[in-house]
Amino acid sequence: MNWPFPPDETPDHVVEHETATWGPLAEAARELVDLCVMSDVDPEEVAAATADVEAAVARLRKVRRTQTLGQEHLPAGRRRPWGNPVIGLRNPIAPPLQVHSVPEGRSESDFHCGPAYEGPPGLVHGGVVALILDQVLGHAVGAKGRPGMTGTLTIVYRQGTPLGDLRVEAWVEREDGIKTWAKAQVIGPDGVTAEAEGVFILPRAIREQLA
Helix, strand or coil: CCCCCCCCCCCHHHHHHHHHHHHHHHHHHHHHHHHHHHCCCCHHHHHHHHHHHHHHHHHHCCCCCCCCHHHHHHHHCCCCCCCCCCCCCCCCCCCCCCCEEECCCEEEEEEEECHHHECCCCEECHHHHHHHHHHHHHHHHHHCCCCCEEEEEEEEECCCCECEEEEEEEEEEEEECCEEEEEEEEEECCEEEEEEEEEEECCHHHHHHHC
16 A cells, blocks of 8 residues: 655655754753753752753754644655654654564554653653553554554553553554554553553545545
8 A cells, every 4th residue: 555645755865864963952852851850950050051951942943944844754755753752753752762563563662751751650641651552553553554543542551650661562453444443552560551442544545545
């Protein structure tokens, strides 16, 4: 099945240059986010750091995009979802996950959630858990050749998901018409912490292509 958008024809060396340019900035911003909730320096250091951040913001504000990264990159072949809040190279709130998928409709990722993702004390916020499950379910569905939009997402929280190193796995269960059912789970040091089942709807553009 061909995705109904023109392929991304950006030369590899351009993509590599943009990766090398923006990746380190986003990584530094991720650490900044973590330190905003974990640093315990003196107020004078906080004030100095605030001035440094404001100066960096002023630099970056000089030229602002007219489209989001998703609007520019995703229609060009879904090659660079750099603004995605789970896997986005340029999005500081993304852990980011590196998701590995196979055509049989399975996806997995080992990842880390630090203090910036805390909900209950010492645990990952339930909404963040849901965000990650939804994302990796989508990868599994897409890997099977039936990319879909989330129709429903049902989550059962088995236990608290601890901050730290985690794993998520997703797999396609069945297909029927324009719907695909998939399941996923987040795994912590003490076993499964959350399970999800999603129903994904084949986009209209794909349906028209198959008609």
